[in-house]
Amino acid sequence: MSSKKSQVWTHFSEETGNKVKCLYCGQLLSVKNKSTSTLIRHIKLKHPTQPMIRHMVADEHPVEGGSSAVSQQLPQPREAPSTSSISGTKQPQASTFSRASKNPTITSYFHKPLTIISKQKEIDRQLICMITKEYHPFSIVEDKEFKHLLYLLNPNYKLPTRKTVSKSMIPAIYNETIDLVKRRLDRAFAVCLTTDGWTSRTNDSFYSVTAHYIAETENNILLSSDLLGCIYYRERHTAENISSKLRELIDDWQLTNKVAAIISDNAANIKATIRIGGWRFWGCFAHSLNLVTRSGLNEIKEVVDKIKNISSYFKRSSHAYSQLKASAERMDIPPLKLINDVATRWNSTYDMINRVLQMKNAIISTLSILNTSRRNEQDESEIDQLDNEEWLIAEQAIKVLDIFYLVTMAISSEKHVSASPIIFYYKQITKHLNSINLDTIMPQIENMIKKT
Structure with missing residues (x-):
């Protein structure tokens, strides 16, 4: 063929x-x-x-002037040289004139x-x-x-x-993609699965299952992560129902004897699901870090709430944000956008606090101007400023959470092995926390370290 x-x-x-x-x-x-x-x-x-x-179609894309793009490419005719202009010179051969006089056919101007x-x-x-x-x-x-x-x-x-x-x-x-993934999974010796469930804003429930394995191709061996299913789930979220659905998906992909472990969060129904199915459970380390850091951040909740209110205020008020940008430019501070945190991602709280600290001087200046203007207008609503002690707490908290942020980013990867370095990450976190001198930090930060 x-x-x-x-x-x-x-x-x-x-x-x-x-x-x-x-x-x-x-x-x-x-x-x-x-x-x-x-x-x-x-x-x-x-x-x-x-x-x-x-x-x-040749004239499908018109250009200015009403002519088609193809017609614009037609060569312009050249005037024949006058006899006076070539007098005294050697006359071209007849074959040259015959070749030049041949006009191209109309089909040569159309794209094939x-x-x-x-x-x-x-x-x-x-x-x-x-x-x-x-x-x-x-x-x-x-x-x-x-x-x-x-x-x-x-x-x-x-x-x-x-x-x-x-x-x-x-x-x-x-x-084609389904066939490719099936062939790769068929050659895989063992497969680890990750699963998670969530509910949409319209109250629809979904469960996703992703396979992680070493894929062998003709030219390479690489780590592969393939989504096996994102399932719309109507039934009750009992361990028996979820286990039955997960078993059905594993059988469809012919992975019955290849599942080495299933990684998920520490929800009770998910842990019971994996136990009923007879699979090996491995708790998600990133989820555990999220729980630990959230517990520690509760010790400085008042400061975090103030920072969140400041970020939300500049997000929803275009006037306030323009004033913040102007203040940052006057102080030669990069006019960065503030970030709001997300409840399910602790590192978004880290990003929010870190960004406010980067814009600290511009925020203090802008809020002072805006609050003074509100008082002059007899407006009782003001955005609470952070006092010096609260700014210090935020700065010390970021230094404590740096290691957690780096580890979270390192293990949130699909193209690198992330299970084997967990012991190393745990030791580095412990070493970092033990290196902090408790006599030089605020009491709230000391309590945060003890919680983490």
Whole structure:
């Protein structure tokens, strides 16, 4: 199957022998003597939304002045040299005039469709990767400027329609990806699973399961993390129900005898789920760090709440934020945006405190001006400033939490082994906490260290 000129081949992948596989439904078809009639009939009957041939219209992208982009590329005729201008010079040979007088045919000015099928499939695949991985809407293929950009990059390529992208191309690549992951998991010796559950803002429950394993390819051996399922869950969150659903997913991926351990948070129903299923449980170290640091931050809750109120105030008030930027510029401080924390991520609290400390002088100046203005306007609402002692507590807290932040970032990785260094991280945290002189810190920070 070396010379494939028909575009119908773009819908199939080559298998062993004289068979090809449909990229949309996975059906194997025989192609003896390179005949495409069977393939064309299959696409028309089974996948009617998939266009057979993508035609390229030459004047599809007009330019200014009403002329097409193709017409702008037509060469301008040159005036023939006068006899006086060439008098006394050697006359060109007749063959030269005959070659110059030959006008190109009209078809030479039209772009031919892509003849290399692999190139067209490569562009199609990259288009789908861009849409899925970067979370672009399907309608991007209908955007005028996006069309024009691709036309300038490759005039021979015709964008597929929105319906083709959603109904044919994405399902085809999805099926290819499923087959690839199954083949890699089949070669894996052992697999670790991570699972977590959450509830959306609309009160819908989901459970996700991700497989982590050493993947062997033809050219490389690498750590791989593949999402096996993000399941919409309607039943009660009992250990028996979750265990049954997890068992079903493991069986579907043929991992029954390969699960070395399941890592999750320390929720009671999840721990019972793994125990009922007979799997080995390993608590998430990052989640444990989150619980420890949250417990320590409770010792300086009043300071954290004040910092959060300050950050929220500058987030919701455009006037206050503009005043803060002006103050920062006057003090030669980089005008950084303040950060609000998230309850489920302790390191966001670290980021929030650290950012306020970076903008400390600008914040003190701005709040003083704004609060004075409010008092002049007899407005009783004021944003509480941090006093000197509270600023000191925040600075000392950041120094204590630095090591926790670094460890959290280090273990939140999918491309590096994170289980084996846990003992090393634990010892480094302990060493850091023991190195702090308790006589030089505030009582609240001392209590925070004891809690962590």
